[in-house]
Amino acid sequence: IGFNSQEKAKKPLASTLLRTIMNKGVKAAIQQYHDLKKNEPDSYNFAESELNSLGYRLLRTEKINEAIEIFKLNVEVYPEAFNTYDSLGEGYMHAGDNE
Known part of the structure; x- marks a missing residue:
């Protein structure tokens, strides 16, 4: 009632990409993002907030370039x-790039 059960069933994208970053690097994770979006668009949560939370999780663990x-x-x-854009600016700030 009032919610789409398929929406709730979507896998968290941030966790999936984080595992890839830790095992294969950020470039592999970005490629994985594009592959998943193309091949499994209904399986994962592709909301803006997923990538944003992943970026901040990386910042908290000092993986600034990956963030x-x-x-x-x-x-x-x-x-x-x-x-x-705000989050990207914060990433650059953590890297010491204040321009």
Whole structure:
């Protein structure tokens, strides 16, 4: 009642990509994102917040360059969302790039 049960069944994208980052690197995770979005669009939660939370999780563990790459992906995928740019700026700030 009032919710779509298929929405609740979607797998968390952030956890899946985090495992790939830890095992194979951020470039492999970005490729995985594109592959999953193309081949399994209904299986994963592709919300802006998934990539954003992944980026912040990476920042908290001092994986700053990886976080920046994930934030850049989020800007690419959600160019209309102001929060993606804010998060990318925060990633650059953590890297010491204040420009």
